[in-house]
Amino acid sequence: MRSLFEWVDALPSSIALRESLNAYPTMLTIHVVSMCLFAGLIAYWDMRLVGLTLRKVPVSNIPTRLFPWALTGYGINLITGGLLLYSQPMRYYGNFYFWAKMALMLIAGINMFWFHYATYKSVQAWDQGREIPLNARLAGIVSLVLWAAVVVTGRMMAYSGLMPGWWNNLNIGA
Amino acid sequence: MMQSFFEWMQGLPFSAWMLEETWASPIIQCAHLVALVGFAGAVLVVDMRLLGRGLIKTPLNQLARELDRWMIWSFVALFVTGAPQVLSTALKQYYSPFFWWKMQIIVIGLLFNFTIRRRVAFAEEGTLGHWPKVVGFLSIGIWTSVSVYARLIGLLS
Ligand code: HEM
Ligand code: HEM
Numbered sequence: 001m002r003s004l005f006e007w008v009d010a011l012p013s014s015i016a017l018r019e020s021l022n023a024y025p026t027m028l029t030i031h032v033v034s035m036c037l038f039a040g041l042i043a044y045w046d047m048r049l050v051g052l053t054l055r056k057v058p059v060s061n062i063p064t065r066l067f068p069w070a071l072t073g074y075g076i077n078l079i080t081g082g083l084l085l086y087s088q089p090m091r092y093y094g095n096f097y098f099w100a101k102m103a104l105m106l107i108a109g110i111n112m113f114w115f116h117y118a119t120y121k122s123v124q125a126w127d128q129g130r131e132i133p134l135n136a137r138l139a140g141i142v143s144l145v146l147w148a149a150v151v152v153t154g155r156m157m158a159y160s161g162l163m164p165g166w167w168n169n170l171n172i173g174a
Numbered sequence: 175m176m177q178s179f180f181e182w183m184q185g186l187p188f189s190a191w192m193l194e195e196t197w198a199s200p201i202i203q204c205a206h207l208v209a210l211v212g213f214a215g216a217v218l219v220v221d222m223r224l225l226g227r228g229l230i231k232t233p234l235n236q237l238a239r240e241l242d243r244w245m246i247w248s249f250v251a252l253f254v255t256g257a258p259q260v261l262s263t264a265l266k267q268y269y270s271p272f273f274w275w276k277m278q279i280i281v282i283g284l285l286f287n288f289t290i291r292r293r294v295a296f297a298e299e300g301t302l303g304h305w306p307k308v309v310g311f312l313s314i315g316i317w318t319s320v321s322v323y324a325r326l327i328g329l330l331s
Contacts, residue, residue, distance in 0.1 A: 033321055035211070037218065039215075040212075041215055043212060057231075069228065152207075156200060162197070
């Protein structure tokens with residue numbers, strides 16, 4: 001892993017991005033705005049599952065009508081995030097919050113697929129209702145917590161001085 | 175006048191505490207972003223509906239009434255987590271043009287929401303021609319530029 005990061009770090013295109021004055025502000029700003037599109041819509045989908053809001057909207061309406069937009073936001077988010085990483089791989093390699101964020105995204109993804117291929121199969125039975133199955137509500141809560149944690153670890157990546165002590169002891173960035 | 179007000183904010187014991195306490199600023203910044211996600215979703219679902227996208231099977235005014243509360247309360251959360259940052263970095267904010275643009279557009283956005291956008295979104299659908307589309311478009315533009323200017327305060331000041 002480390003040699004992959006070091007290899008990218010030495011690529012001319014990575015160096016060019018890193019040394020460009022406008023690239024970092026532009027990519028980070030687009031990263032935040034596309035996050036709003038993705039995470040904003042997903043948050044209301046999760047809250048619908050939990051039963052906190054939009055209770056009169058049939059559950060199955062949201063994936064068909066909102067997910068294309070949410071996924072567009074996610075796509076832009078992944079591209080800009082990937083470019084930010086590509087431009088300074090060695091800055092993030094030793095960063096606890098970076099790895100925590102990637103792990104959290106992975107778990108959030110697993111939760112999403114699990115929900116989609118198991119719980120969601122029976123949606124016809126509870127589409128209109130206020131009685132949402134426990135599994136669906138749990139999936140919603142887990143998703144809300146995980147994406148909020150992705151946002152938090154994303155912002156914390158800037159604080160390389162605030163990583164947990166045990167992580168610093170591993171000396172990964174050195 | 176304005177400058178001495180910002181100097182006064184910067185000099186408050188609370189501002190000194192925010193700057194001394196290692197975790198205060200990061201926690202507040204993270205909370206500001208989480209609140210932003212709640213705000214963005216509440217605004218977007220209605221704006222997309224105004225544009226004729228998204229949840230078109232649900233009546234617009236029902237959607238708008240329900241999400242109104244979420245929009246207002248997430249704005250309150252944005253204010254509560256934004257104000258301490260203004261206090262602790264008052265002079266940086268004062269000298270950043272992006273901060274002033276952000277605040278001006280927020281005022282415009284709030285006025286626009288409470289005078290025009292809400293009225294259009296709460297109205298009987300199909301009676302206003304193309305206006306809902308214009309309003310949805312403007313609303314997305316306003317809040318996107320607030321976010322862009324906000325992010326640029328930290329990056330370019
Ligand atoms: C492949 C996926 C992603 C990668 C590689 C990635 C990478 C990055 C990088 C390198 C930064 C800059 C950190 C810094 O220099 O301070 C960042 C910031 C951030 N990311 Fe991501 N990201 C990804 C996906 C996401 C997702 C899905 C979310 C939220 C749902 C997210 C939320 C954030 C936030 C909130 C920030 C802080 C922005 C700020 O400082 O205003 N990221 N990300
Ligand atoms: C009156 C309410 C608000 C106040 C007082 C406020 C204040 C602030 C301050 C002082 C910062 C830190 C800027 C810096 O020095 O880097 C900030 C960041 C930010 N604000 Fe606000 N804000 C408010 C509402 C909003 C709204 C309505 C939005 C979006 C629609 C927004 C989006 C952002 C964003 C995207 C950031 C950058 C986040 C980061 O990466 O840390 N804020 N805000």
